[in-house]
Amino acid sequence: MIRAVTFDAYGTLLRNEDLLLIPRRIVADHGLSVRSDELLRLWIDLYSEATQRVPFQTLREIQGQVLHRVLRQFDVGATDAAPYVDLFFQVTTKVELYPEAIEVLNALGDVPSAIVSNADHEHRAAWNFTAPVQFVLISEAVRAYKPDRVVFERAVEQLGLRPCEVLHVGDSELDDVKGAKAAGLQVAWVNRTGRSRRPDVPPPDFEIRDLTEVLTLLSRASRRTE
Numbered sequence: 397m398i399r400a401v402t403f404d405a406y407g408t409l410l411r412n413e414d415l416l417l418i419p420r421r422i423v424a425d426h427g428l429s430v431r432s433d434e435l436l437r438l439w440i441d442l443y444s445e446a447t448q449r450v451p452f453q454t455l456r457e458i459q460g461q462v463l464h465r466v467l468r469q470f471d472v473g474a475t476d477a478a479p480y481v482d483l484f485f486q487v488t489t490k491v492e493l494y495p496e497a498i499e500v501l502n503a504l505g506d507v508p509s510a511i512v513s514n515a516d517h518e519h520r521a522a523w524n525f526t527a528p529v530q531f532v533l534i535s536e537a538v539r540a541y542k543p544d545r546v547v548f549e550r551a552v553e554q555l556g557l558r559p560c561e562v563l564h565v566g567d568s569e570l571d572d573v574k575g576a577k578a579a580g581l582q583v584a585w586v587n588r589t590g591r592s593r594r595p596d597v598p599p600p601d602f603e604i605r606d607l608t609e610v611l612t613l614l615s616r617a618s619r620r621t622e
Contacts, residue, residue: 397617401614404571405513448543488515496607498528500611504611510551530554533547544575545578565586567587584610586607
């Protein structure tokens with residue numbers, strides 16, 4: 397039975413395509429021969445590693461270190477990474493909801509919901525929308541990042557439910573699918589572009605193309621318990 401739903405923010409409720417601006421700017425500024433999408437993959441891999449290290453650091457601190465490593469890898473390590481960190485925050489604090497996001501959140505009705513996001517307080521303060529959810533839980537408040545299971549455990553604790561009664565909805569196979577499954581939640585993977593699943597990540601319970609399908613999942617789950 398699904399008694400509550402948690403949602404990832406970036407890439408799930410919020411559009412995230414503009415992240416490509418950062419690797420494109422780096423490639424253009426330094427005349428690199430590498431493709432922007434290859435640089436993006438390197439950046440994301442280094443970022444994912446850095447978020448799981450201790451002690452906890454904010455995203456601004458992590459991005460400063462990671463983007464410096466990216467520049468150094470392409471022999472431009474003497475370049476100040478600060479402008480690219482600022483661009484990252486410029487991109488990730490100017491948010492745009494997916495068209496169906498608020499409609500779906502409103503349609504949940506009495507089903508409790510929450511947003512669980514890898515974000516700094518700086519991001520949360522810039523969200524220029526009001527989401528009809530019980531609470532918003534961000535990594536800087538928890539002092540941990542998804543896929544660390546403690547993030548999901550904190551959300552489940554605040555909902556006052558068992559992990560198996562909560563459906564987590566997210567677009568990242570690593571942060572959302574792997575992390576939520578490890579914490580015992582049910583998971584709906586948002587795969588808007590039809591990409592292939594990663595073989596090194598546990599399969600989600602459900603795969604959906606957009607958020608409207610969450611309502612279908614809840615309807616089916618409700619009928620099974622009647």
